[in-house]
Amino acid sequence: MVCLGNICRSPIAEGVMRHKVKQHGLDWDVASAGTESYHIGEEPHRFSQKICMAHGIDISMQRAKKFVATDFAEYDKIYAMAGDVYAEIKRIGGLGADMNKVEYFLNELHPGKNESVPDPYYGDESGYKVVYEMIEKTCTAIVENYK
Ligand code: 4NP
Numbered sequence: 001m002v003c004l005g006n007i008c009r010s011p012i013a014e015g016v017m018r019h020k021v022k023q024h025g026l027d028w029d030v031a032s033a034g035t036e037s038y039h040i041g042e043e044p045h046r047f048s049q050k051i052c053m054a055h056g057i058d059i060s061m062q063r064a065k066k067f068v069a070t071d072f073a074e075y076d077k078i079y080a081m082a083g084d085v086y087a088e089i090k091r092i093g094g095l096g097a098d099m100n101k102v103e104y105f106l107n108e109l110h111p112g113k114n115e116s117v118p119d120p121y122y123g124d125e126s127g128y129k130v131v132y133e134m135i136e137k138t139c140t141a142i143v144e145n146y147k
Pocket of ligand 1: 003008
C-alpha cells in the first residue's frame with residue numbers, strides 16, 4: 001500500500017487490509033510505504049489513527065517508511081493510492097521494475113478507472129472518514145478478488 005507520506009492514506013490501508021487478512025485466515029504479508037521522505041519514522045497521522053481505532057483497528061505501532069526499488073522483488077502486488085504516487089513508484093523502480101505488479105488501489109473496486117484516493121493531509125478530520133470508507137470498501141474487494 002503506497003501513498004506519498006505514509007502517514008495518512010497507506011497506513012489506514014495497511015491496518016484495514018491486515019485486519020481483513022486476519023479475519024479471513026489468509027497468509028498475505030501486508031505493508032505500506034511512501035514515495036516521499038518527509039515523514040520517515042513517524043507514526044500515522046492522529047486522524048488516521050482515530051478513524052481506524054473507531055473501527056477497532058490499532059495502527060499506532062506503524063512507522064512511516066519510504067518505498068524502495070527492492071520492494072518490487074519483495075511484494076507480488078503494489079498498490080498506488082493515487083496517480084502521482086503511481087508515477088513515483090515507476091520512477092523509483094527504474095528500468096528493471098515489473099510494472100505489471102503495480103495497480104491503482106481503487107481499480108480493485110472500480111476496474112480500469114485509475115481513480116485516486118484523495119489526499120486528506122491538508123484538510124480537516126472529515127476527509128479521513130471519506131478516505132477510510134473508500135479504503136475499507138476496496139480492501140473488501142481485494143479479499144474477494146484474490147482469496
Ligand atoms: P499521505 O498524505 O500521502 O496520505 O501520507 C500526505 C502526508 C504528508 C504530505 C503529503 C501527503 N506532505 O506533503 O508532507
